[in-house]
Amino acid sequence: DQQVKQNSPSLSVQEGRISILNCDYTNSMFDYFLWYKKYPAEGPTFLISISSIKDKNEDGRFTVFLNKSAKHLSLHIVPSQPGDSAVYFCAAREGMDSSYKLIFGSGTRLLVRP
Amino acid sequence: GAVVSQHPSWVICKSGTSVKIECRSLDFQATTMFWYRQFPKQSLMLMATSNEGSKATYEQGVEKDKFLINHASLTLSTLTVTSAHPEDSSFYICSASGSAENTEAFFGQGTRLTVV
Numbered sequence: 001d002q003q004v005k006q007n008s009p010s011l012s013v014q015e016g017r018i019s020i021l022n023c024d025y026t027n028s029m030f031d032y033f034l035w036y037k038k039y040p041a042e043g044p045t046f047l048i049s050i051s052s053i054k055d056k057n058e059d060g061r062f063t064v065f066l067n068k069s070a071k072h073l074s075l076h077i078v079p080s081q082p083g084d085s086a087v088y089f090c091a092a093r094e095g096m097d098s099s100y101k102l103i104f105g106s107g108t109r110l111l112v113r114p
Numbered sequence: 115g116a117v118v119s120q121h122p123s124w125v126i127c128k129s130g131t132s133v134k135i136e137c138r139s140l141d142f143q144a145t146t147m148f149w150y151r152q153f154p155k156q157s158l159m160l161m162a163t164s165n166e167g168s169k170a171t172y173e174q175g176v177e178k179d180k181f182l183i184n185h186a187s188l189t190l191s192t193l194t195v196t197s198a199h200p201e202d203s204s205f206y207i208c209s210a211s212g213s214a215e216n217t218e219a220f221f222g223q224g225t226r227l228t229v230v
Contacts, residue, residue, distance in 0.1 A: 041205070042224060043120065043208075043221035101148065102219055
């Protein structure tokens with residue numbers, strides 16, 4: 001059973017518009033959430049994170065929103081740029097101290113059209 | 115951000131042979147390293163977590179005798195795929211963390227393993 005779900009396998013957005021990527025989770029014990037961007041044949045690169053005690057975190061064009069009651073988070077990219085085209089993974093942290101691990105969603109492939 | 119180097123980036127091996135993949139943290143001490151596997155168009159699947167100087171903790175369904183993990187130092191962890199078979203062909207990625215507060219979990223570049 002997937003604890004972290006990204007139900008949209010792909011998203012296509014016009015350059016300059018907003019991209020919204022969604023993520024749902026089932027484990028209320030997750031205390032930290034992260035978004036990663038991944039290009040083919042490369043390791044993921046960290047984008048932005050949010051603690052479970054917050055509901056919003058913003059970094060430049062990237063904003064992550066967390067709705068704990070709905071167990072839902074989203075990544076907003078605005079304005080979207082063609083270079084943002086990649087696969088985006090949502091991840092949740094489980095555990096504490098040195099025994100923590102990241103649980104990943106299945107990813108959403110974003111295509112930003114020029 | 116911190117740098118994690120993974121080597122090799124790709125490898126082709128014959129069925130029945132063993133392959134070793136290295137993961138190094140270049141500018142920080144990695145107390146914890148994670149090994150992931152990714153199948154085409156699927157998510158990153160955590161295989162095991164290793165803490166420096168202790169045995170790795172494997173996820174359910176991952177054969178510890180097939181995927182040997184060694185984390186002998188704070189900057190190096192290795193994954194050895196023993197007696198590789200074509201079904202082991204996949205993209206393997208490591209990540210490293212210096213502490214629980216380092217939630218970014220920096221990733222290596224990944225290794226594409228093809229077993230023929």
